[in-house]
Amino acid sequence: MSDLSQIVQFFFTGITIGSIYAMVGLGFNIIYNATGIINFAQGEFVMLGGMVMVWLTASCNLPLPLGFMLAVLIVTITGAAFERFAIYPLKKPPALILIIITLAGSIIFKGAAMLVWGKQTYSLPHFSGEEPLHLLGATILPQALWVIGILMAVVGLLAFFFNFTMLGKAMRACSVNPVAASLVGINVKRIVLLSFAMSAGIGAAAGIAFTPIVLMEFDRGALLGLKGFCAAVLGGLGNGTGAVIAGLLIGVLESFGTGYISSEYKDAIALGVLLAVLLVRPSGLMGSREAASLKEF
Amino acid sequence: MVKRYLPIVAFGCAAALLPLVCKDPYYLGILVFIGIYSIATMGLNLLMGYAGQISLGHAAFYALGAYTTGLLTAKYRVPFLPALVAAVIITAAIAYLIGMACLRLRGHYLAVATLAVGEIIFICLNAAVGFTGGPSGLAGIPSIEVGGFSFDSDFKMYYLVWSLFILLFLMTGNIINSRSGRALRSLHSSQTAAAAMGVNVISLKVQVFVLSAVYAALAGVLYGHSVTFISPQVSDLMFSVRLLTMIVVGGMGHLWGGVIGAALLTLLPEALSAFQDYEMVIYGSILLAMVMFLPDGLMGAFENLYKKMVKVVRARGNG
Amino acid sequence: MKKLIFSAMVSLACVSSAWSAETYKVGAVLAVSGPAALLGEPERNTVKMLEEQINAAGGINGHRLEVIIEDNEGDEAKAVMKVKKLINDKVVAIIGPTRSGDTMAVIPIIEKAQIPLVSCAAAADIVKPVKKWVFKSPQSDADAVRRIYEKMKALGLSKAAIMSGTTGFGTAGREQLKKFAAEYGITIVADETYVPKDTDMTAQLTKIKGTDAQAIINWEIVPAQTTVMKNKKQLGMTMPLFQSHGFGNIKYAQDAGDAAEGVLFPCGRLLAVSSLPDTNPQKALLAKYKKDYEEKFKADVSTFGGHGYDAFMLVVEALKAVGPDSSKIRDYMENKKGFVGTAGIFNYSAEDHCGLDKNSFEMLTVKSGKIVVAQ
Numbered sequence: 001m002s003d004l005s006q007i008v009q010f011f012f013t014g015i016t017i018g019s020i021y022a023m024v025g026l027g028f029n030i031i032y033n034a035t036g037i038i039n040f041a042q043g044e045f046v047m048l049g050g051m052v053m054v055w056l057t058a059s060c061n062l063p064l065p066l067g068f069m070l071a072v073l074i075v076t077i078t079g080a081a082f083e084r085f086a087i088y089p090l091k092k093p094p095a096l097i098l099i100i101i102t103l104a105g106s107i108i109f110k111g112a113a114m115l116v117w118g119k120q121t122y123s124l125p126h127f128s129g130e131e132p133l134h135l136l137g138a139t140i141l142p143q144a145l146w147v148i149g150i151l152m153a154v155v156g157l158l159a160f161f162f163n164f165t166m167l168g169k170a171m172r173a174c175s176v177n178p179v180a181a182s183l184v185g186i187n188v189k190r191i192v193l194l195s196f197a198m199s200a201g202i203g204a205a206a207g208i209a210f211t212p213i214v215l216m217e218f219d220r221g222a223l224l225g226l227k228g229f230c231a232a233v234l235g236g237l238g239n240g241t242g243a244v245i246a247g248l249l250i251g252v253l254e255s256f257g258t259g260y261i262s263s264e265y266k267d268a269i270a271l272g273v274l275l276a277v278l279l280v281r282p283s284g285l286m287g288s289r290e291a292a293s294l295k296e297f
Numbered sequence: 298m299v300k301r302y303l304p305i306v307a308f309g310c311a312a313a314l315l316p317l318v319c320k321d322p323y324y325l326g327i328l329v330f331i332g333i334y335s336i337a338t339m340g341l342n343l344l345m346g347y348a349g350q351i352s353l354g355h356a357a358f359y360a361l362g363a364y365t366t367g368l369l370t371a372k373y374r375v376p377f378l379p380a381l382v383a384a385v386i387i388t389a390a391i392a393y394l395i396g397m398a399c400l401r402l403r404g405h406y407l408a409v410a411t412l413a414v415g416e417i418i419f420i421c422l423n424a425a426v427g428f429t430g431g432p433s434g435l436a437g438i439p440s441i442e443v444g445g446f447s448f449d450s451d452f453k454m455y456y457l458v459w460s461l462f463i464l465l466f467l468m469t470g471n472i473i474n475s476r477s478g479r480a481l482r483s484l485h486s487s488q489t490a491a492a493a494m495g496v497n498v499i500s501l502k503v504q505v506f507v508l509s510a511v512y513a514a515l516a517g518v519l520y521g522h523s524v525t526f527i528s529p530q531v532s533d534l535m536f537s538v539r540l541l542t543m544i545v546v547g548g549m550g551h552l553w554g555g556v557i558g559a560a561l562l563t564l565l566p567e568a569l570s571a572f573q574d575y576e577m578v579i580y581g582s583i584l585l586a587m588v589m590f591l592p593d594g595l596m597g598a599f600e601n602l603y604k605k606m607v608k609v610v611r612a613r614g615n616g
Numbered sequence: 617m618k619k620l621i622f623s624a625m626v627s628l629a630c631v632s633s634a635w636s637a638e639t640y641k642v643g644a645v646l647a648v649s650g651p652a653a654l655l656g657e658p659e660r661n662t663v664k665m666l667e668e669q670i671n672a673a674g675g676i677n678g679h680r681l682e683v684i685i686e687d688n689e690g691d692e693a694k695a696v697m698k699v700k701k702l703i704n705d706k707v708v709a710i711i712g713p714t715r716s717g718d719t720m721a722v723i724p725i726i727e728k729a730q731i732p733l734v735s736c737a738a739a740a741d742i743v744k745p746v747k748k749w750v751f752k753s754p755q756s757d758a759d760a761v762r763r764i765y766e767k768m769k770a771l772g773l774s775k776a777a778i779m780s781g782t783t784g785f786g787t788a789g790r791e792q793l794k795k796f797a798a799e800y801g802i803t804i805v806a807d808e809t810y811v812p813k814d815t816d817m818t819a820q821l822t823k824i825k826g827t828d829a830q831a832i833i834n835w836e837i838v839p840a841q842t843t844v845m846k847n848k849k850q851l852g853m854t855m856p857l858f859q860s861h862g863f864g865n866i867k868y869a870q871d872a873g874d875a876a877e878g879v880l881f882p883c884g885r886l887l888a889v890s891s892l893p894d895t896n897p898q899k900a901l902l903a904k905y906k907k908d909y910e911e912k913f914k915a916d917v918s919t920f921g922g923h924g925y926d927a928f929m930l931v932v933e934a935l936k937a938v939g940p941d942s943s944k945i946r947d948y949m950e951n952k953k954g955f956v957g958t959a960g961i962f963n964y965s966a967e968d969h970c971g972l973d974k975n976s977f978e979m980l981t982v983k984s985g986k987i988v989v990a991q
Binding site: 105106268 | 349350351353406408409420541579582584
Binding site for chain 3: 006009010013016017114119120121123130132138139141210213214215217219220223254255256258259262263264266267
């Protein structure tokens with residue numbers, strides 16, 4: 001395999017996994033922007049998306065597109081329910097408590113998934129066939145293109161939502177200043193609910209798209225969540241575009257790192273990046289320094 | 298003065314007499330583990346309850362302690378006490394670096410940074426097969442030997458662990474009631490106000506973080522020499538979460554919170570062994586429920602109840 | 617009234633004397649939940665099933681058999697606690713633990729308590745150097761490696777790329793692969809590792825693609841085994857792929873679909889029992905186990921459950937022969953020869969507490985989604 005095609009191969013692998021990190025990072029950002037908290041259960045939404053989809057298609061025999069939409073809907077509702085049940089009832093909880101709540105939530109989701117689906121891995125059929133495509137001397141699965149495509153669709157939808165709809169603008173207002181937002185009549189509590197719902201939905205879509213490539217099991221969420229979080233921080237917490245670029249970047253770094261340096265320390269790459277960012281430039285690549293120092297997180 | 302020390306003295310007496318009554322190595326073994334976890338949580342409790350910071354990677358310091366003395370005593374035949382000193386220094390140094398880097402930032406970057414560090418240490422312990430034994434772990438760690446006396450049974454370890462616990466308990470109590478302790482508690486209420494009063498916020502937070510890391514390392518050292526085998530599993534994320542849960546259940550910011558939480562969360566699974574598969578869900582639910590309904594933990598609830606009862610009694614007395 | 621009490625007492629006495637006085641107690645510490653559950657659960661199921669079968673057939677020499685199963689969740693500290701609990705419960709022998717790390721952690725206690733342990737974990741360290749009271753039932757990874765290299769030689773291949781996971785199982789396998797390569801004239805041209813939870817191995821495989829490897833040897837358990845097969849297919853790599861003896865359940869082949877076709881792996885004969893000749897000494901036992909297990913638990917049988925079977929039945933044989941004396945049980949096991957189990961035919965000795973050699977393995981392959989003996 002020529003050097004160029006090897007590089008291209010690493011690149012393809014990198015952007016595929018990077019798209020997942022990007023979507024998880026986007027989910028983090030949405031919740032962070034609306035509430036100022038980090039949702040440690042984000043990775044679990046990805047896992048749930050994949051698992052629910054497996055159940056819908058394998059046990060309920062639903063066709064793919066219907067299954068996809070229903071799975072996303074179910075996980076979205078789960079995310080909203082989590083918010084209503086665990087976060088909404090508390091009056092102005094300190095950040096410490098909220099962190100523990102989302103952490104507890106992630107453990108509950110993981111444990112529940114284990115009870116319902118057991119500990120084995122599950123597979124999904126590829127959306128449009130398994131025959132790899134050949135490009136520039138490297139191969140890429142059609143499913144990988146689906147993953148990247150879904151990322152772009154999500155980014156597009158979010159851009160439209162935040163810039164051209166009232167609700168989206170209300171969410172942006174909330175993230176800037178919740179007090180002022182409520183003063184102009186925005187129902188902040190509802191925005192929080194919406195943020196959880198959206199993050200869950202995006203996570204689920206990522207999980208469903210990814211499962212055919214890598215299989216899914218009940219404890220896959222933790223590591224994905226952590227790396228997605230690295231993407232969010234690297235891109236600048238709260239910055240959507242940043243998360244996408246950072247996610248792809250981390251995926252590519254991981255891929256090249258594994259290929260050229262060492263495969264044992266692969267996971268440490270994303271984490272190392274996170275630490276480096278925190279030490280050197282906590283506002284991330286695209287976040288603003290002043291905003292970062294003012295935010296309560 | 299007597300009132301303040303009464304509980305710990307009573308506890309100490311009870312703890313000292315217990316093994317004379319119950320010599321069963323199984324129960325002693327469990328009590329040794331509870332003691333070890335209590336020491337680890339004591340430090341974390343200082344951090345969470347008083348400094349209001351959260352660490353999701355404390356298992357990393359636990360592992361650092363265990364591996365440092367484990368490797369030094371098992372592979373290089375270093376006597377225990379110097380190995381212990383090395384463990385404390387190494388852990389303190391790493392904690393200092395992390396603390397300085399993260400605690401100057403507002404908010405909870407420490408939580409995430411410690412999460413990342415915990416994972417990185419886990420990965421490194423696994424990968425450095427030649428040095429640490431990798432995933433197969435390190436076997437043959439000798440028992441603690443000090444001045445010719447060897448702690449080679451559950452009975453002896455019990456006394457060592459719980460004596461250390463009591464010592465640290467007294468020390469921690471003194472810290473909290475000292476000037477630094479009051480400064481610490483002021484941090485929790487409002488960092489700005491504390492800074493306005495001349496408290497060096499960052500320096501204090503770092504000190505607490507380092508101290509909590511050292512407590513965890515000590516616990517790890519005791520663990521390693523008690524089980525005589527360690528593997529990277531000790532730095533696992535779930536262990537960090539369990540320590541956290543112990544504090545939340547027992548009571549954040551209460552001196553006794555760590556012990557109560559450790560005792561409950563070690564004994565309960567033994568009693569509930571029928572519900573193995575449900576353990577994760579139960580764990581998460583307990584954590585969630587505690588944090589939502591009893592954020593001050595059991596100790597906090599206990600205290601509130603006590604205060605209410607006192608009020609009722611007083612009201613009755615006056616009425 | 618007196619008559620009622622008297623008859624109640626008589627019937628009670630009758631019930632309790634259906635069994636001879638003493639119940640034989642055997643303990644088991646298994647990772648039924650937690651990260652190693654895929655191994656621990658079939659082990660637990662198998663042990664329970666055997667307990668029922670034995671008691672239904674009248675127990676061991678008329679004594680009821682009681683198995684106390686403790687779940688240590690794949691956690692080493694808990695393994696220590698559970699073993700202590702079982703010793704407390706006065707069991708005569710202990711089966712398990714499931715994981716190598718858990719086993720290593722409990723060895724000091726076992727040696728001190730002088731109760732025989734038959735581990736279901738594979739690490740060579742468990743029995744090398746030999747510990748008086750510790751045995752194991754899975755095959756040695758060194759023998760699996762030998763079989764793989766033999767096959768490679770038979771196929772005329774000499775350049776191997778190895779991939780392994782960073783678990784105890786994976787690193788142990790990697791060591792053995794490197795150790796025996798020269799002996800079989802194999803050169804290792806690539807040595808990649810991965811974290812077992814890794815979802816994607818294309819980077820490592822891409823590197824291998826750039827070498828002149830003629831075969832890939834992968835050493836880890838699920839899900840990595842499946843992921844490697846899928847990634848390899850995606851990259852269009854056609855050279856033979858060998859898996860380790862951790863490929864112990866047909867599900868791994870099913871999960872990978874077409875990508876599993878042609879993969880070669882050394883394994884106990886359990887998975888390919890239907891393609892064994894009737895003269896094979898293990899066939900009857902394997903067929904019965906497979907049938908009973910799949911009927912009772914509605915799940916595919918696996919070699920992991922098989923290790924539980926072997927460990928348990930070894931102890932049962934010992935109990936039958938010498939009764940509930942830990943020391944005698946240990947001596948019996950150490951001298952046991954020709955013990956037919958699911959993993960092979962065991963021949964223990966004072967120097968060998970593993971009992972199996974490379975003939976316990978059969979080279980299997982996946983053909984049209986089924987596991988058969990490789991030709």
